Amino acid sequence: MRVRRRRFYAGTLAVALLFLSGCAFGPLAVETNRLRYNEALRQTGNEEFLLNMVRLRYRDIPEFDTVTNILSSHEFDAGLNPREELRRRGTGSPIANTNIFDLLVLGGSTAISERPTITFSPLQGPDFTQHLLGPIHLESIVLLASTGWDLDLILRVAVQEMNHIPNVRELVTVPEAPPCFEEFAGVAQQMRDLKRQGCLELSFEDFQKPLTDPWEHSGPITTSDMLSAADRGYDFHKYGDKSLVLWGKERHPVLRIAPGAWTASPEAAQVAQELHLTPGILTYRLISGQEHGQFQPSATPGAELVVSTRSVIGLLILASKAVEVPAKHVEAGLVSLPVDSQGHPFDWTCLTRDLIRIHSQKSKPRHAYVAAKYRGYWFYIDDDDLPSKTTFGLMYEVFGLELAGGVVPGPVVTVPVGGGLQVSPGGGGGGAGAGGRRGGGGGGGGGG
Numbered sequence: 001m002r003v004r005r006r007r008f009y010a011g012t013l014a015v016a017l018l019f020l021s022g023c024a025f026g027p028l029a030v031e032t033n034r035l036r037y038n039e040a041l042r043q044t045g046n047e048e049f050l051l052n053m054v055r056l057r058y059r060d061i062p063e064f065d066t067v068t069n070i071l072s073s074h075e076f077d078a079g080l081n082p083r084e085e086l087r088r089r090g091t092g093s094p095i096a097n098t099n100i101f102d103l104l105v106l107g108g109s110t111a112i113s114e115r116p117t118i119t120f121s122p123l124q125g126p127d128f129t130q131h132l133l134g135p136i137h138l139e140s141i142v143l144l145a146s147t148g149w150d151l152d153l154i155l156r157v158a159v160q161e162m163n164h165i166p167n168v169r170e171l172v173t174v175p176e177a178p179p180c181f182e183e184f185a186g187v188a189q190q191m192r193d194l195k196r197q198g199c200l201e202l203s204f205e206d207f208q209k210p211l212t213d214p215w216e217h218s219g220p221i222t223t224s225d226m227l228s229a230a231d232r233g234y235d236f237h238k239y240g241d242k243s244l245v246l247w248g249k250e251r252h253p254v255l256r257i258a259p260g261a262w263t264a265s266p267e268a269a270q271v272a273q274e275l276h277l278t279p280g281i282l283t284y285r286l287i288s289g290q291e292h293g294q295f296q297p298s299a300t301p302g303a304e305l306v307v308s309t310r311s312v313i314g315l316l317i318l319a320s321k322a323v324e325v326p327a328k329h330v331e332a333g334l335v336s337l338p339v340d341s342q343g344h345p346f347d348w349t350c351l352t353r354d355l356i357r358i359h360s361q362k363s364k365p366r367h368a369y370v371a372a373k374y375r376g377y378w379f380y381i382d383d384d385d386l387p388s389k390t391t392f393g394l395m396y397e398v399f400g401l402e403l404a405g406g407v408v409p410g411p412v413v414t415v416p417v418g419g420g421l422q423v424s425p426g427g428g429g430g431g432a433g434a435g436g437r438r439g440g441g442g443g444g445g446g447g448g
Contacts, residue, residue, distance in 0.1 A: 069119035152188035199261035214243035278302030321348035
């Protein structure tokens with residue numbers, strides 16, 4: 001009876017140990033897998049972004065995918081194989097004075113398996129194309145400037161003209177004349193210095209504007225009507241004797257100069273002169289060049305800064321100019337080297353050398369920040385090239401901000417790791433935020 005009781009206790013102990021090991025498996029799976037998937041998404045996202053820069057250098061169409069779901073299932077199997085065995089102690093009885101661990105031998109086995117399912121989707125459709133080809137929003141410029149990015153880098157990368165000062169308006173294959181960007185780069189650097197000194201900032205401000213055309217009201221506007229409109233940020237303004245206009249607030253990006261900066265910093269007056277701004281004003285309204293036009297007369301001359309931004313695809317085309325093309329590809333005619341109007345070779349790196357550099361070599365680079373293989377060569381950014389890494393990161397952030405919503409995914413491709421392929425129609429909605437993998441085709445060209 002005592003032997004049976006001890007045998008029962010030992011079996012219970014073994015089962016409890018196996019149960020506890022299974023309970024600890026769940027948190028361990030999260031601890032080990034979350035960071036692995038996070039790093040894989042980051043790395044492949046960077047590689048995809050670089051690959052599309054290279055594709056545009058070869059005048060190939062870019063393509064982006066978004067990872068919409070990762071489902072990782074784990075299985076934990078444990079087995080217990082007890083067997084009874086008599087062990088003698090010297091010449092005495094095999095059972096006398098023998099405890100349960102001398103009678104019972106426990107054997108066991110465990111197995112852990114992981115079956116991840118990754119769902120990704122190419123982003124397609126008119127909404128995506130509009131986000132890809134449309135101008136970068138001024139709100140994105142302000143947001144980036146307020147989160148620590150250097151203002152001169154933001155302007156040089158994302159803006160192509162500012163109050164008639166050009167910054168390579170056209171990224172054509174063969175420019176008729178050297179692209180103009182030196183004056184713009186100088187102004188951008190001065191604005192960066194003013195921002196670092198605390199004399200300049202990009203921000204938002206509410207402006208009052210009419211929301212309706214004048215209309216004749218049939219009766220008096222009651223106090224209740226006025227309070228209801230005020231709760232929603234609206235107000236009634238009289239127009240003539242019997243008409244009313246509904247006014248409301250519109251949040252608008254602005255450039256602010258700190259009080260006292262006009263006298264304390266000579267650079268402020270110099271920037272105002274180069275941008276054709278009236279000195280002494282503390283707030284300048286930022287106007288989209290694509291909506292307003294660079295040549296349309298301003299409603300308030302000297303108090304507005306007209307900014308024409310690039311498109312998202314324009315960012316990638318700009319970066320593609322920094323791609324170092326293998327000589328064999330040039331000889332094969334895969335990429336043409338541009339020449340100017342005089343027949344002299346034109347080197348786009350005069351524009352990109354202090355922004356981003358993308359090298360190429362036959363073998364896989366050992367010390368690359370990001371690398372992608374294309375047409376038999378590896379294209380990469382050096383891990384110690386900090387300016388290129390910074391520009392690459394900024395472009396990636398702009399990409400995420402501009403493609404954050406309104407993009408409809410195409411067919412969903414679900415790949416169970418270990419084999420199999422399923423294709424199903426894509427669902428609606430779901431853009432690609434900065435943390436996801438954005439996607440889509442669209443756009444092309446830009447090589448040379």
